[in-house]
Amino acid sequence: MFLGLDSSTQSLSALVIDPARGEIVREVSVNFGAALPTYNSPSGFIPGGKGGEVHADPRMWMEALDLVFEKLADGFDLSQITAVACSGQQHGSVYFDATLEARLAALSASESLESQVAPALTRATAPIWMDTSTGAECAEIAGAVGGNAEVCRISGSIAIERFTGPQIRRFFKLDPAAYHKTTVIHLVSSFVGSVMAGKSIAIDHGDGAGMNLLNLQTLDWDDALLDATAPGLRAKLPAAAASASIAGPVSGYFVHKYGLSSSCQVVLSTGDNPSSLVGMGATAPGTIVISLGTSDTFFAAMEKAVTDPQGFGHVFGNPAGGFMSLICFRNGSLAREALRDQLGLDWAAFDQEGLAKTPAGNEGKRMLPFFGPEITPRRDFDGPVRNFPAEDPAPVQVRALLEGQFLNMKLHSQWIGEEASLIRLTGGASQSNGIAQLIANVFQAPVERFAIANGAGLGAALRAAHACGHDLAKLQADFCKPAAGSRLEPDASLDAVYDRALADYRAML
Numbered sequence: 222m223f224l225g226l227d228s229s230t231q232s233l234s235a236l237v238i239d240p241a242r243g244e245i246v247r248e249v250s251v252n253f254g255a256a257l258p259t260y261n262s263p264s265g266f267i268p269g270g271k272g273g274e275v276h277a278d279p280r281m282w283m284e285a286l287d288l289v290f291e292k293l294a295d296g297f298d299l300s301q302i303t304a305v306a307c308s309g310q311q312h313g314s315v316y317f318d319a320t321l322e323a324r325l326a327a328l329s330a331s332e333s334l335e336s337q338v339a340p341a342l343t344r345a346t347a348p349i350w351m352d353t354s355t356g357a358e359c360a361e362i363a364g365a366v367g368g369n370a371e372v373c374r375i376s377g378s379i380a381i382e383r384f385t386g387p388q389i390r391r392f393f394k395l396d397p398a399a400y401h402k403t404t405v406i407h408l409v410s411s412f413v414g415s416v417m418a419g420k421s422i423a424i425d426h427g428d429g430a431g432m433n434l435l436n437l438q439t440l441d442w443d444d445a446l447l448d449a450t451a452p453g454l455r456a457k458l459p460a461a462a463a464s465a466s467i468a469g470p471v472s473g474y475f476v477h478k479y480g481l482s483s484s485c486q487v488v489l490s491t492g493d494n495p496s497s498l499v500g501m502g503a504t505a506p507g508t509i510v511i512s513l514g515t516s517d518t519f520f521a522a523m524e525k526a527v528t529d530p531q532g533f534g535h536v537f538g539n540p541a542g543g544f545m546s547l548i549c550f551r552n553g554s555l556a557r558e559a560l561r562d563q564l565g566l567d568w569a570a571f572d573q574e575g576l577a578k579t580p581a582g583n584e585g586k587r588m589l590p591f592f593g594p595e596i597t598p599r600r601d602f603d604g605p606v607r608n609f610p611a612e613d614p615a616p617v618q619v620r621a622l623l624e625g626q627f628l629n630m631k632l633h634s635q636w637i638g639e640e641a642s643l644i645r646l647t648g649g650a651s652q653s654n655g656i657a658q659l660i661a662n663v664f665q666a667p668v669e670r671f672a673i674a675n676g677a678g679l680g681a682a683l684r685a686a687h688a689c690g691h692d693l694a695k696l697q698a699d700f701c702k703p704a705a706g707s708r709l710e711p712d713a714s715l716d717a718v719y720d721r722a723l724a725d726y727r728a729m730l
């Protein structure tokens with residue numbers, strides 16, 4: 222059996238697969254806000270950050286890892302697990318001093334992970350992907366390297382506020398003493414994997430490409446980008462390596478405390494979106510994945526690595542080899558939640574009210590769907606913009622938000638240059654039938670969903686199995702199957718309606 226862990230924005234989840242039976246045999250999850258309320262992070266991050274700062278408390282992730290293993294081990298024999306791999310929310314970074322390695326190597330099963338690892342932190346909180354505070358650092362990095370076109374040529378993205386390099390530069394500028402004390406900087410995914418392995422593990426090319434530090438030609442950290450970011454940075458970064466590498470056996474902590482086998486192997490971690498590419502069976506070009514987690518993301522395996530001339534889209538490593546496109550929309554589920562709560566609805570009513578009671582195209586009533594700062598396209602927070610009165614009935618508001626979100630996605634994914642022939646949906650909001658049908662109609666492509674909404678966790682488990690010799694294509698054929706009756710066809714009669722809507726939306730931006 223193989224275990225996949227996914228440390229996303231709002232939760233840490235675990236999923237066990239049995240390739241011999243082609244089945245998911247166990248799934249558990251810990252929601253940070255609900256299970257760990259003392260961190261005051263109801264949506265997984267510390268609210269109220271100033272100047273675009275959005276951080277999370279890494280101690281919360283350590284506590285969640287113990288909690289998820291307690292749940293996993295309850296009535297389940299974890300010694301059956303051959304290997305584990307992790308996925309994590311992308312770009313977030315965790316900073317440690319020179320005591321980290323000794324602490325990880327000597328973890329005692331009689332104490333918590335948090336009490337043993339947290340004293341090594343050199344930065345109390347971790348900037349995460351929602352952070353937009355590094356505009357100045359992005360400009361400095363681009364300026365030092367010769368402009369954003371050059372940053373994009375090397376790393377697959379222009380200098381981006383949430384990416385790890387600009388975040389590291391900001392830390393170096395804000396607290397140089399703490400930066401100099403830092404000897405290891407991990408991504409969220411490689412951090413969780415390192416705790417599992419009892420030693421710092423390498424960063425894979427999938428998540429590493431989201432740092433503005435990886436050279437996509439050499440697949441190593443790029444000296445010009447390192448120098449532009451902060452002094453002595455190469456020595457603080459784990460090596461960059463292929464996603465399918467085995468890091469070593471699991472830490473004795475998990476053997477003695479939760480019953481994993483001492484021969485259980487830890488496979489390198491990757492980002493939650495590259496992991497979902499694997500879990501949604503989309504590692505070969507042709508299928509587009511839309512993930513509706515905290516962020517909404519749109520991604521696909523690439524035939525060849527093209528970059529976004531507008532600078533919003535990214536090129537990441539495909540965990541199965543080659544590259545993938547990725548576009549991230551910050552106003553995803555939290556924007557839908559904000560409107561749902563303003564209107565006093567639950568999710569069922571949100572679907573029924575919004576989509577069943579209004580016509581496709583919303584009679585021209587449109588919304589720029591930004592309930593917080595947006596990154597695709599870049600907009601400061603000035604609230605949603607409507608071309609109709611904010612007092613209009615709830616169904617009009619809901620349809621305007623949802624159509625706005627997916628028109629925005631359609632508009633900003635055109636640079637990839639591929640017509641969507643099949644879309645697979647994952648993430649929490651993919652459970653909504655109304656949203657799934659709306660996506661089919663806006664993109665005029667069939668939409669499929671799986672029985673589980675956690676494509677990233679499934680991807681992690683599949684990667685663990687693949688790294689241990691299982692054939693990835695066979696694993697994907699067995700596990701990445703749409704749930705019976707889940708396929709939704711687009712309504713071809715709405716093609717012209719959404720063409721017009723897209724033109725209107727573009728004009729409103």
Ligand SMILES: Nc1ncnc2c1ncn2[C@@H]1O[C@H](COP(=O)(O)OP(=O)(O)O)[C@@H](O)[C@H]1O
Nearest residue numbers: 229230231232514515554568648649650652653
């Ligand atoms: N039926 C639903 N309709 C719309 N959104 C939903 C529904 N169920 C859950 N969600 C949204 O899914 C989000 C969590 O998705 P998830 O993929 O677990 O996020 P993450 O991986 O970022 O932690 C929540 O913010 C919630 O608003």
Ligand SMILES: O=C(CO)[C@@H](O)[C@H](O)COP(=O)(O)O
Nearest residue numbers: 229230310311350514515516
């Ligand atoms: O910033 C990005 C991708 O570039 C986000 O997609 C994060 O990876 C967070 O993922 P979720 O928690 O929303 O799944």
